[in-house]
Amino acid sequence: MITNEYLQRVLADVQKNHPGEPEFLQAVEEIFESLQLVVPKHPEWEAAGLIERFVEPERVIMFRVPWVDDNGKVQVNRGYRVQFNSAIGPYKGGLRFHPSVNLSIVKFLGFEQILKNSLTTLPMGGGKGGSDFDPKGKSDAEVMRFCQSFITELYRHIGQFTDTPAGDIGVGAREIGFMYGQYKKIVDRFEGGVLTGKGLTYGGSLARTQATGYGICYFSDEVLHYHGKSFEGQTVVISGSGNVAQYAAEKCTELGGKVVAMSDSKGYIYDPNGINLEVLFDIKQKRRARISVYADEVAGAQYVEGCKNIWNVKCDIAMPCASQNEMDAEGAKAVIANGAFAVFEGANMPLTPEAIEAVTSAGLLYTPGKASNAGGVATSGLEMSQNSMRYSWTFEEVDAKLKGIMQSIFQECLKASIECGKPGDMMVGANVAGFLKVADAMMAQGIV
Ligand code: NDP
Ligand code: 2IT
Numbered sequence: 001m002i003t004n005e006y007l008q009r010v011l012a013d014v015q016k017n018h019p020g021e022p023e024f025l026q027a028v029e030e031i032f033e034s035l036q037l038v039v040p041k042h043p044e045w046e047a048a049g050l051i052e053r054f055v056e057p058e059r060v061i062m063f064r065v066p067w068v069d070d071n072g073k074v075q076v077n078r079g080y081r082v083q084f085n086s087a088i089g090p091y092k093g094g095l096r097f098h099p100s101v102n103l104s105i106v107k108f109l110g111f112e113q114i115l116k117n118s119l120t121t122l123p124m125g126g127g128k129g130g131s132d133f134d135p136k137g138k139s140d141a142e143v144m145r146f147c148q149s150f151i152t153e154l155y156r157h158i159g160q161f162t163d164t165p166a167g168d169i170g171v172g173a174r175e176i177g178f179m180y181g182q183y184k185k186i187v188d189r190f191e192g193g194v195l196t197g198k199g200l201t202y203g204g205s206l207a208r209t210q211a212t213g214y215g216i217c218y219f220s221d222e223v224l225h226y227h228g229k230s231f232e233g234q235t236v237v238i239s240g241s242g243n244v245a246q247y248a249a250e251k252c253t254e255l256g257g258k259v260v261a262m263s264d265s266k267g268y269i270y271d272p273n274g275i276n277l278e279v280l281f282d283i284k285q286k287r288r289a290r291i292s293v294y295a296d297e298v299a300g301a302q303y304v305e306g307c308k309n310i311w312n313v314k315c316d317i318a319m320p321c322a323s324q325n326e327m328d329a330e331g332a333k334a335v336i337a338n339g340a341f342a343v344f345e346g347a348n349m350p351l352t353p354e355a356i357e358a359v360t361s362a363g364l365l366y367t368p369g370k371a372s373n374a375g376g377v378a379t380s381g382l383e384m385s386q387n388s389m390r391y392s393w394t395f396e397e398v399d400a401k402l403k404g405i406m407q408s409i410f411q412e413c414l415k416a417s418i419e420c421g422k423p424g425d426m427m428v429g430a431n432v433a434g435f436l437k438v439a440d441a442m443m444a445q446g447i448v
Contacts, residue, residue: 002029004036010051021104023324027111027349028055030356034431037420042439050442054435057110059083062103063153065131067145069138079150081129083163084110087441090161091127092117092377094168097175099134105324106130109168112348113377115434116370119409122381127163129154135170147178155186160193160387166380167197169323172243173209177202192387196380205383207398208376213247213346214399215375216319217255218406220344223367223426226414229341232256237315239263239307240322241284241291244346244373248321250277261313263322264291268310271301314338321346329354336362345369356427371413371430378405 002008014028035051045051065077080103083091093113096105106128114126131150135143158165167176176197183194192203200206207214217231224230236257238245241264249259258274269275269291276298283289283297295303304310311318311331318335320327326347327335332355335343342365345351349369351359359366379402386392393401413429416436422428 002032002036004039006046007032007036007039007051010055013052014055018104018107021107023104023108023349024111026353027108030349030353030427031111031115031431031435034420034428035435037422037428038432038436044443045439048443048447050439053442053447054085054114054438055111057082057084057107058086060103060107061129061154061157065133065146065150065153067142067149069142077131077133077146079129079131079153080106081154081157081163081165082106082110082127083157084126084128085114085438086125087438087445088118089123089125091163092124092166092380093126093128094130094166094377095171095175096128096130096168097133097135097170098130099132101130101132108324109348112370114438115431116374117377118434118437119371119412119430120374120378120381120405121408122378124164124377124381127165128168129165130168130171133170135175140174143175144178147175148182151179151182152186155183158183158194160191160384164193164380164384165195166377167243169242171197173197173199173204193384196383198383203383203387205379205386205398206392206395207402208379208383209243210247210250210399211379211402212244212373212376213249213321214251215378215402215406216244216248216321216344216346216372217251218375218403219372219410220317220319220342220367221255222407222410223344223365224342226410226424227365230256231317234258234316235260235314236317236319237261237310237313238319238321238346239268239310239326239350240320240347241280242322244376245321246277246281246284248319248346249275249280252319253277257317260315261310262291263307263310265307265322266290267292267303267305267307268313269294269301269303270313271298273300311335312338315340317342317344319344319346320350322350323347324349325352326350327355328352329358331355332358335359336364341365343367344372346373348373367426368430370434371409371426374409375402375406378402
């Protein structure tokens with residue numbers, strides 16, 4: 001419940017000015033819940049219209065993306081880039097290619113990204129983009145033509161000092177490669193810092209591929225240790241089986257956890273012996289096949305239709321790493337009833353507000369995605385640093401920096417949660433710590 005009058009007024013304006021955008025409104029409300037703990041201490045914010053400016057994207061770009069499929073038929077998709085906030089650095093955030101992409105989803109992701117990027121301690125503003133294009137079932141040539149058309153419009157809005165996109169759902173090394181090639185051809189300049197998640201032979205950073213998933217586990221490990229626990233011997237369920245889920249599973253296994261279930265949008269696999277990651281990586285990365293193939297190839301494993309059913313699998317720790325609102329109240333109740341003690345978000349906003357309420361009021365440990373998954377964008381920031389230096393760090397160097405950043409995010413969140421009178425509340429800690437830095441920069445820069 002938002003009880004602060006200033007925030008109530010801004011929220012009412014957001015509801016009026018951004019109709020039909022439920023995900024964006026959900027993210028704003030969630031963040032306001034935390035901000036009301038600090039807004040009363042800063043009357044100067046209201047005078048400067050700070051929150052009104054904070055919820056309004058600096059710029060929204062929408063464009064036509066025409067391309068020709070392998071049958072010679074013309075296809076038209078819609079492209080988006082929301083350049084939300086550049087107070088602390090150039091816009092930074094991923095591109096999502098998925099049929100569900102719309103303005104509401106890109107805006108909620110861009111809004112969350114502002115605070116996430118601030119938490120990393122690196123100088124990056126918040127942005128997000130994407131398209132309703134579905135790379136699934138398309139040939140490499142079709143994906144290339146789409147990416148080329150997409151960047152032929154977007155190139156004029158991005159650059160290492162303005163906006164640096166990267167991957168997200170449906171955008172991995174292949175798509176970044178095609179977009180980088182087309183950008184380089186158009187501008188006739190080798191500008192490494194314009195996109196991150198690049199291949200290692202042309203400016204990509206070692207450990208960027210692993211960074212989001214590893215970072216989630218580094219952050220979760222801090223939370224676990226703070227509560228006198230660890231991953232050792234814990235049964236873990238991870239939803240999704242994309243980039244984030246795969247490397248969360250790998251690091252979690254390395255830290256002594258046993259991952260027994262993973263999913264895709266159609267269903268989940270259960271392997272009581274712990275998921276064999278070599279087989280899973282081969283299926284997902286090399287063959288780009290459905291996760292059901294795992295159960296055909298690994299003895300003792302089962303495939304169950306329906307991705308939401310994954311929350312019925314008994315575990316100690318649940319890590320939703322697929323998409324927004326993938327765990328609702330029903331899923332949360334199943335996780336709680338099965339005796340789990342923690343829910344660590346890997347995806348962006350994977351729990352509905354009702355699920356968060358259920359999990360936290362049942363006393364489970366809970367971490368919001370904007371803190372726990374910040375390792376991906378942090379390592380993108382490290383990729384930009386290496387591009388600027390014309391230098392590359394070893395895997396171990398990047399991994400150590402990533403771990404240090406995740407530890408410092410935990411400390412910052414903890415400190416802010418204590419200052420707000422909610423010690424250990426990572427949602428409050430992440431929202432408040434992330435916001436204070438952005439607020440300070442916005443106040444210093446005047447009404448812009
Ligand atoms: P991928 O495209 O690599 O994988 C996405 C996975 O989630 C797939 O298993 C996919 O299944 C599943 N999925 C996608 N949409 C849905 C849906 N609507 N319902 C159920 N399952 C779904 O994406 P990433 O792993 O990169 O991203 C996963 C999450 O992590 C997203 O929320 C993203 O925003 C977030 N994130 C990503 C970062 C990164 O560096 N990549 C950084 C920080 C956060 P299927 O194959 O069947 O579609
Ligand atoms: O949600 C995210 O933080 C990402 N998809 C990564 C963004 C980035 O710029 O690396």
